[in-house]
Amino acid sequence: MNAEVKEKKEAKLAVALQYDRKGAPRVTAKGKGAIGKKIIEVAKANDIPIEENEVLAGALSNVDLGDEIPVELYKAVAEVLVFVLKLTRAPH
Numbered sequence: 001m002n003a004e005v006k007e008k009k010e011a012k013l014a015v016a017l018q019y020d021r022k023g024a025p026r027v028t029a030k031g032k033g034a035i036g037k038k039i040i041e042v043a044k045a046n047d048i049p050i051e052e053n054e055v056l057a058g059a060l061s062n063v064d065l066g067d068e069i070p071v072e073l074y075k076a077v078a079e080v081l082v083f084v085l086k087l088t089r090a091p092h
Helices: 002-010 034-045 054-060 071-089
Strands: 013-018 026-032
Touching: 013 034, 013 054, 026 034, 054 071
Parallel strands: none
Antiparallel strands: 013 026
């Protein structure tokens, strides 16, 4: 039972968004387990900021690849975008 619980905890869900300031952000990648881990690895390797939010990732995982996020998620995603902008504009 412990190994099963540990395995479930390690099966991270990851969702990647792209926002080009035209329309709403789009889901560009999503996956759980090995795919989720790979998405996170690629983001880290490319210095893409990562925000851990299990609830938001779960909601975004229901959006089809390439689709804009739904209006219901605008506020939550906007908060993430503000976080990302602060990180990328912070002096190094």
